[in-house]
Amino acid sequence: MARKLRIVALFATVAVAALLPAAAHSSHGPSVVKYKMVEWDIIPQNATKSHGPLKGKVTFVVKNAGKLDHEFVVIKTNLAAGQLAKAGAGEAPEKGAVGEIEEIAPGKTKSVALKLTRGHYALICNLKGHWNNGQFVDYYLH
Numbered sequence: 685m686a687r688k689l690r691i692v693a694l695f696a697t698v699a700v701a702a703l704l705p706a707a708a709h710s711s712h713g714p715s716v717v718k719y720k721m722v723e724w725d726i727i728p729q730n731a732t733k734s735h736g737p738l739k740g741k742v743t744f745v746v747k748n749a750g751k752l753d754h755e756f757v758v759i760k761t762n763l764a765a766g767q768l769a770k771a772g773a774g775e776a777p778e779k780g781a782v783g784e785i786e787e788i789a790p791g792k793t794k795s796v797a798l799k800l801t802r803g804h805y806a807l808i809c810n811l812k813g814h815w816n817n818g819q820f821v822d823y824y825l826h
Contacts, residue, residue, distance in 0.1 A: 758796070758798060765822045766820060
């Protein structure tokens, strides 16, 4: 009888695991990361602001839900996204940039696929005045 209960419990565990979405099995984030850009923020749509896949190819899909043009720059850096330049700077230095999406018109969606290594990335809009107004977010690849 105890053996039958163990077998039933094993099948139940396997059935539940099979029904859970793939993301629930994973301790890391998705390899396709979606963001929405507005004046003056970059808002994650399917992941937290600070989690990515363990390593490898990450595709950033970015929708401009604002009223102005924006860009999306991915910078590998040890600095927090809000600390890339001094307050009042019109733009942030792009030292360490690994890729970007240029000029995303209002209402449009664009993407960029990048091969990333573990570490911290600043995701910013670096059009004049945008970064300084807070249009940035930190992203960590563990």
